[in-house]
Amino acid sequence: MLSPYGMEIVESCLTCKLRADRIFCDLPATALHAFESIKYATAYPQGAVLFVEGQLPRGIFVLCKGSVKLSINSPNGRTMIVKLAEPGEILGLSATISGKPYEVTAETIDPCQVNFVKRDDFLRFLKDDVEACFKVAEQLSDKYHTACQEVRSLGLSHSAAEKLANLLLEWSCKNGESAKAEPRLKLRLTHEEIAQMIGTSRETVTRLFAEMKRRQIVQSKGSTLLIRNTAALREIANHN
């Protein structure tokens, strides 16, 4: 079956091939059946907004495929990208649990497949299944952990260069390239968006990149970035 956006929809969580390595998906069969009966499999095009910060929680969105940009916005129009969510993550989880408004805005950055579960159904599901409930606690711990990282990076570093270097290192870690001598990574974000991730201005980001290229620390061809001097990058990340 093809979704409206030319993506194959995985009908059932029971037969999902993506399942094995996900935090939340690998539940025992009984729980999975229960989950199956309350979830709505849906698909979104690029640029769709799953929910907006401040809205009362309608439910959770389990991201199965694609990636989603989570951001925090101020009334004055300033915006800060908190993280890019990957498949397996549950979005809107903490708001759904606590009943408080969503604390971030979620927007797809490519076509996504998502399982939506209504709040009431989800809460009932959790109260019936310790294991699922525990998984949720694990997910929340994870979210809290990365939020702390965010706070650390925002609060403890005193230069934009430091934060940018940290971001690059983190990315090269996540895509498994970090082991190599010269990690390579695809920049899927514009300078503007990178700036929003580290809380600085677009111009500063392009200036920093220019500087790093001049110093032979990185090198770019098209949208891929080659880190030529990891040591120097780490140097920048950890101090000045």
Place this chain on the structure above:
Amino acid sequence: MLSPYGMEIVESCLTCKLRADRIFCDLPATALHAFESIKYATAYPQGAVLFVEGQLPRGIFVLCKGSVKLSINSPNGRTMIVKLAEPGEILGLSATISGKPYEVTAETIDPCQVNFVKRDDFLRFLKDDVEACFKVAEQLSDKYHTACQEVRSLGLSHSAAEKLANLLLEWSCKNGESAKAEPRLKLRLTHEEIAQMIGTSRETVTRLFAEMKRRQIVQSKGSTLLIRNTAALREIANHN
């Protein structure tokens, strides 16, 4: 019974008078008994360190009485105060759940009574009791929520004045004074510590306070601060 630090220890959670209004403490009797059997009631003096960020999680610390400073530190000696924990909060929760190192450092700022539970015991306890597990999820949601607030305040505001104003408003909210025309609040922290909470320097904090006093927005006698012009404070908090 008097603890080493001149504080009455509440022997049992079952008879605890503080219990009713706590998130985690009001469990059904069976769960409470189970909890009772694995917890260690302990007391700490002012300035005690419950755990340090980076340590592997030994377990959780349920704060019953007193308050605890949670901070994030950088190797370069910079430090940022993330929040002041109040009774009822579970400290070290997310690390204990996930098994990752504690993400913050916890230090008592007055004599505290704490219930400690070893990690293994706690995990077993959770897996036996959906309700407790759900409470934990709620607590984690809460923690995540305030972490998001922190990120918002750090990332979206462009002046120290804005962050300070936000902090003062938040404090006056929390102690219930915010409804009054001229909220009053006790400053329990030094300028240095306030600076660490909003990620700026001590001098800037005292200069900002001086400025606000000059503009008749606040007024201080001893360690209590009187907010004379809430509107102006909000003005500062939301824009500039």
Place this chain on the structure above:
DNA sequence: AGACGCTTGTGACGCACGTCACACAGCTTG
């Protein structure tokens, strides 16, 4: 082709704030 939109690149300018340096005030301690 040109027109339009989005992204990147770069110079000029200014200011908010970090840093250093020192004075003063209140407190505990011997």
Place this chain on the structure above:
DNA sequence: CAAGCTGTGTGACGTGCGTCACAAGCGTCT
């Protein structure tokens, strides 16, 4: 009462980076 410590108040200085303004590269649409 001097000595010492911790917290507050304030001036001088330098700078990182936000902001504005504009040019140039590149893809898409008509």
